[in-house]
Amino acid sequence: MTSTLFKHVRMIDPASNTDMIGECLIEHGKISQISDQSGGITPPIDAQIIDGNAKILAPGLIDMRVQSCHPGAAQKETPLTLAQAAARGGVTSIVCLPNTNPVLDDPEMLKSQCRMLAGLSDPVHAIKVYAYGAATSGLNGESMAELGLLSDAGAVGFTNATHAISNSLTMRRVLSYAAMLKQPVIQHAEDPVLAAGGEMHEGEHSMRLGLKGIPDAAEEIIIARDLALLRMTGGHYHVAHISTAKGIALIRAAKAEGLHVTCDTAPPYALLNDIAVRDYDSRFRLSPPLRHENDRLAVLDGLADGTIDAVASDHSPQDRDVKSLPFGLAEPGYSGIETLLALMLTLYHGGHLSLMQVLALTSYHPAQILGLSGGQITVGAPADLALIDIDRSWQIRGQTFASLSGSTPFEGAPVQGRVLGTWVDGTRVFDPKS
Amino acid sequence: MGVSKSKSKSDATDPMAAIALPNRHLLGIEGLDRPTVTSLLERAHSFADLAPREQLTHLKGLTVFTIFFENSTRTRVSFDLAARKMGASVVNVPVATSSIKKGESLIDTAVTLNAMHPDILVMRHQNSGASLLLSKYVNAAVINAGDGRHEHPTQALLDALTIERRLGYIEGLNIAICGDIANSRVARSNIHLLSILGANIRVISPTTLVPKQITEMGVDLYHDMEEGLHGVDIVMLLRLQQERMQGAETPSQREYFHRYGLTREKLSLANPEALIMHPGPMNRGVEISSELADDVERSLITTQVEMGVAIRMACLEALAFGLINREGKDSKDKAQGIS
Known part of the structure; x- marks a missing residue:
């Protein structure tokens, strides 16, 4: 394997909170030397030299919520298109939901899926693939799946994917058993009965549009209940794509109380609100739904003060057939993995977050939450890296995505921040020039 | 009964007295202004004043499709009758018995119907926003005859x-x-x-x-x-x-x-x-x-039911008027080489 020397790069390492101009050498798939001096590293004679022109070298993104669609939905995404999309977005590791067909509730299924997605797709674009195990058999929400076997097979947590574990007894058992296995339980916090038939956030706009509302209380109820259970069971509870002010307040209080609680959100909840639905455009049909402006502001506060630990793309690609429908019949979801970084940089350019925070939220923190090795620039760490021009502006166009799905609520949005290269274990998996 | 006969100044028999709507389609009341609404009502009064068997020809040569994804008797019959009284041809597209119910998407249906060149599509659908979606895929003017919980x-x-x-x-x-x-x-x-x-x-x-x-x-x-x-x-x-x-x-x-x-x-x-x-x-x-x-x-x-026909005559006429004006403008533009 060749070695690569990055010269004149601005290295930002959220793990050590350092931000410095210097050089970085990667050898044998790992970061072998870091220097803050120009010419401080003498590279091996065959090393490839990349002049960074003071652009940012950051840990590759770790996207902790991705619907792989494989196996079972090749019309929405294939392993290859997913890997290409991730690499273009500077994402070096993805964590897949178990809501495939068949469901990842079996250890052999889980292993083979990770192998399939990571290795066999296309070595040129290979990225690291992890998966959550199904918390319940067949995602039925009632009977616990084989959490121990799934854990041994490499699962990095347990979840019921796009549905909440709504049965309180089942949730208690899952939390308790996962605590024993030292694995997090990832919850889609939405009371399915209260939210039944819901099409968008419940509020003035749902009333005007005549769309069935999903109240913010649907999220609040599940989080409040789960926290009550967690006090009994102990363990690590993680709320996925948190979207409401009430939910964030509960997490903030739970952290203060000392419970082992974490949460993530996704760019739409930080950047858009329910007014976007006004023309019944199904690109804005998401789950959870786009919320009230006050909720969006609470998400920004939660990101800034650390209540929200991570940001995932919530990549949930949908094909045209299920998006070209009246709003309420369209499938929720969007293609998000290629735009995660650029959209998060919007929050940096807008003055809401520091660059360090943006990178921590999308790389180091997800790694910490799930116990993964990436997310840092330190000697000995895997060379999972992204070279980023944070100022380069471009316009989001779903048509140009590598992902099979071009449906994005950010269609046409101007953003700043382009990935110039992505490396996984020292191998370049994305080069915009090729 | 005290029904005051209209003081309408509009001449029902004059096709040039038709009302122009601000949009190509009639998808909802939200966004309409008072002058438009008032003139549309005035036009409808003139149609309501017509003798029961009076047949108009304002929409002669035009085709109106009604497509109802939800059951309806009065609204559909009312549109049907209104269109016929205005001289249009009417096709009631059967939904319950057609391929549409068998999983064909609304957009596929729209594209199929559009190929038959209807001038006006009257649609009722159980989902809010469905008529707006339809309107994006057809050349016809769309009348929303009820979309979910949204507008009628x-x-x-x-x-x-x-x-x-x-x-x-x-x-x-x-x-x-x-x-x-x-x-x-x-x-x-x-x-x-x-x-x-x-x-x-x-x-x-x-x-x-x-x-x-x-x-x-x-x-x-x-x-x-x-x-x-x-x-x-x-x-x-x-x-x-x-x-x-x-x-x-x-x-x-x-x-x-x-x-x-x-x-x-x-x-x-x-x-x-x-x-x-x-x-x-x-x-x-x-x-x-x-x-x-x-x-x-x-x-x-019962007056409501009766007035349903008159108002739909006015709405159909207004949309047809808009279509014809646009076509006239388009062909004039073409003649002048404007694209």
Whole structure:
């Protein structure tokens, strides 16, 4: 394997909170030397030299919520298109939901899926693939799946994917058993009965549009209940794509109380609100739904003060057939993995977050939450890296995505921040020039 | 009966007196302005004044498709009749028995129908926003004949026409809209329209059948019907939309009638000559006592049905007028080499 020397790069390492101009050498798939001096590293004679022109070298993104669609939905995404999309977005590791067909509730299924997605797709674009195990058999929400076997097979947590574990007894058992296995339980916090038939956030706009509302209380109820259970069971509870002010307040209080609680959100909840639905455009049909402006502001506060630990793309690609429908019949979801970084940089350019925070939220923190090795620039760490021009502006166009799905609520949005290269274990998996 | 015959200045027999709408389609009342609404109503008055067997030819050569994804008798028949009276050809696209119900998407259906070059598409669909979606895929002008819980613009227009026929004005009237507001497109369209025309609107509904944000639309909200009926000139009842309800939003029909069913006793709390309206079909003994529904002095329900045809003639004509004007402009542009 060749070695690569990055010269004149601005290295930002959220793990050590350092931000410095210097050089970085990667050898044998790992970061072998870091220097803050120009010419401080003498590279091996065959090393490839990349002049960074003071652009940012950051840990590759770790996207902790991705619907792989494989196996079972090749019309929405294939392993290859997913890997290409991730690499273009500077994402070096993805964590897949178990809501495939068949469901990842079996250890052999889980292993083979990770192998399939990571290795066999296309070595040129290979990225690291992890998966959550199904918390319940067949995602039925009632009977616990084989959490121990799934854990041994490499699962990095347990979840019921796009549905909440709504049965309180089942949730208690899952939390308790996962605590024993030292694995997090990832919850889609939405009371399915209260939210039944819901099409968008419940509020003035749902009333005007005549769309069935999903109240913010649907999220609040599940989080409040789960926290009550967690006090009994102990363990690590993680709320996925948190979207409401009430939910964030509960997490903030739970952290203060000392419970082992974490949460993530996704760019739409930080950047858009329910007014976007006004023309019944199904690109804005998401789950959870786009919320009230006050909720969006609470998400920004939660990101800034650390209540929200991570940001995932919530990549949930949908094909045209299920998006070209009246709003309420369209499938929720969007293609998000290629735009995660650029959209998060919007929050940096807008003055809401520091660059360090943006990178921590999308790389180091997800790694910490799930116990993964990436997310840092330190000697000995895997060379999972992204070279980023944070100022380069471009316009989001779903048509140009590598992902099979071009449906994005950010269609046409101007953003700043382009990935110039992505490396996984020292191998370049994305080069915009090729 | 005191139905004041219209003082309409519009000549029903003159196709050039048609009203131009601001948009190619009629998808909702929201966004229309008062002059447009007023002239559309005036035009409809002139059609209502026509002799029953009068046949017009304003839409001769045009084709109107009606496509109803939800069952309907009166609205569909009303559009059908209105189009025929205007001289158009009408095709009622059967949905229940066609491939459309067998999983063909709305857009595929739209593309298929569009290939047959209809001039006007009248659609009812169970999902809010469906008519807007359809309008993006067809060359025809689209009339929304009801989309989910969103809007039903011709119903609101016919209600306004009915009130004007009977009272001669709408400005300043106190109008109560009662019943299942949450699931009602008629309520939303009527709130928009009657607001445009200057009425004072209140809604009367149990807490489970009205979103509290309804007051953002500029209406007063009452949960107690007896309190809400004080000083009201018109009581508009809405159908309990059982097919659009999920589970029990009210305890029982018996209890609903007890609290929100209109009886002569409750009506006596409104203004002395207060009138009753209902978009139909009625659930007698649920929204209204049967005896009151048949009281021709107080109930405008049959007039509403009658006015439905006149208002739809005006709407069809307005959209056709718009289409023809656009085509004329397009061909002129082509002749002049403008693309």
